[in-house]
Amino acid sequence: MPPFSQSGPISNGFSINNQKTNHHNHHPSTNIITIDVGGQLFQTTKQTLTLAGSKTLFSNLFDSYEHNSINNIPFIDRDPELFSILLSLLRTGNLPSKAKAFDIQDIIFEARFYGISDLLVQSQSNPSQFEPFDLEKSVILPLSGRDSPSAIATTPNGWVHVSHGSKITSFDWSLQRKSTTLTSFTAIDSLLALSPNVVAAGATDFSGLQILDLDLGVVKQTLNWENATKSSSTVQAIGISPEFLFTSFESGRRNSNSIMVYDLNSFKVVSEIAHNEIFGADLDSAIPSTKLNWVPSLNLLMASGSHSGPSGVSGNIKFWDVRSGNAVWEIKETVDCFSDITVSDTLSAVFKIGINSGEVSYIDLRNFGSNDSWVCLGDTRKVKVNNGKKEGFGCKIETHGNQVFCGKQGKLELWSEVLMGSSNNVKDRIFRKNMLGRVKDLGENRIMNMGFGGNKMFVTRKDQQCVEVWQSSVRRF
Structure with missing residues (x-):
């Protein structure tokens, strides 16, 4: 129900209003709970408060009713309009339309105070709300x-990392700029998010795949491919599955290429697939994979690449069984x-x-x-x-x-x-x-x-x- 005004004591934070009341719906044994926020009264249910989870201010409100025998009204010295928005969030799982009138950072700050920032993130970065x-x-x-921007990488809950020149700029789910990291790359061609603060980055003119911690601004690890000519190994594409990190490498001399499979947690080498050494005019072998897509239902890696030659653009698409290292299907593009x-x-x-x-x-x-x-x-x-x-x-x-x-x-x-x-x-x-x-x-x-x-x-x-x-x-x- 909508809030209504009531005079009450001014205090900092959360307290118990010493004013007693005889309304039956204030008794701890009933399901309805009344809360005074900044001088306005709100009524909700115990079930709604429990949706906030334990160790939140809402759970404290619930506990105060359960153990309060003198029927006092909990008082919170905060903005009642913002409280109304967060109460709607608890009730429906979404912010109400009136939240548009507020700055998102104000709502975030208030959600942190009440201990429900995780619920706010879920409501505003839920893929099911993608229309x-x-x-x-x-x-x-x-x-x-x-x-x-040369590449972007996203996370399931709405973070986005953007490479531009030698820098990577990160924005969180609320679209606030979190960091800008200067890298050793001249330009970044491949970028993949491993978590909200860790990315894999590579370039077609710079050796090695770098695992970067964007919060700390440091390179956690550099992964290289040891090719036969002992030349640099540039990154052509990056892919990911629940278990593995895939990287398509090409030798600096452009006469060999391969796809390395790494353990996603340890970054240790699991296997090597699609290894090609180019001899003469073997154009098929000369094409490194420039896009890597994991197909969960098939449990296969789709690797694709194209090449522009005298007769036009040709390419190939291969589906790889990572465990056996075999290509189980190939589509040639001509x-x-x-x-x-x-x-x-x-x-x-x-x-x-x-x-x-x-x-x-x-x-x-x-x-x-x-x-x-x-x-x-x-x-x-x-x-x-x-x-x-x-x-x-x-x-x-x-x-x-x-x-x-x-x-x-x-x-x-x-x-x-x-x-x-x-x-x-x-x-x-x-x-x-x-x-x-x-x-x-x-x-x-x-x-x-x-x-x-x-x-x-x-x-x-x-x-x-x-x-x-x-x-x-x-x-x-």
Whole structure:
């Protein structure tokens, strides 16, 4: 029920109001509890207070009622409007719409006072609140210096780390800048978050994969690949599974490449897969993996890479059994090689943007190993008619949940599957396209990176020194 005013003593913090009351709902044996916050009375239930957990101020309020035999009202000398917001958080698991009128930092500070900051984080960075069809550009995170972002890495609860030049800047779930770390890299090409404060970083022109503690600003460990020529080992891609950290290395002389598998906890070498020594004009072996995606349902690592040669762009996609070190499926790209590629475990498909056509296509993983022909999501006529122009050059594709996101130059496309019954026929799958954002959200600069964390999507563009944060207009406050 809404708060109502009552005069009461002024004190610092939490105390028991000495004013006695005869209202029956103040008795400790009843379920309803009355609290005086800054002179306003609030009523709630014991069940609601217990949702805050033990060792919080709310649990103290509950205990005071359980052991208070003189029926006094607990008094807290804090802002009643902020208390009302946090009480709604306890009741529903979400912040009410009126929270939009407050600065998020004020709400965070108050949640810490009451001991429920973890509940606040869960409510505002919960992936279940990600609404793909209602995404709007809500916040711009500026970056220091003149360098544009080269890579981004996100955590499940909404932290984002951004590499720009030789620096990595971190923002927490509330989009507050936490740190900027100067690294030994000239530029960082691969970035992966291992935790809110630890990342793996590598570059195509700098030897070794570095494990960085961003809180302390130090390199915890450097991982190298000992290649046959004893030259430097540059990082082409990084991937992760619940157990392993994967790193695609290429020798400094560019005549060998490999994928190293490390234990995610100790960073000790587990195995080496996809080792290639290049001899002569063996173009297939010359292609290092530039993207690594773990596929949980198959328990396989998808490694992909492309190469631009005299006859055009070619590439390959291999699925690796990490335990045996064997490639169990290979897809060779020659006609309309991918500009970018990804895999969705939820949708059971590999998705690509063709570099020639600019069209989105997929291979259904439900027929794993038996079908390597691409099915176009859009107009299939465009795949064959491109007049030699690379319509998909520089385009990006990522999946999140059961959605496919495409960055085509400055625009964002969202592809969603339309469920058409229980048919398992690959050709029966139908996807529909939506354009994301309002007119003012669209930019002319090409999209370079897309990342997802909590209930947010992060986007960076070429030649812009910032990160765009896209959120649902319904859930955002």
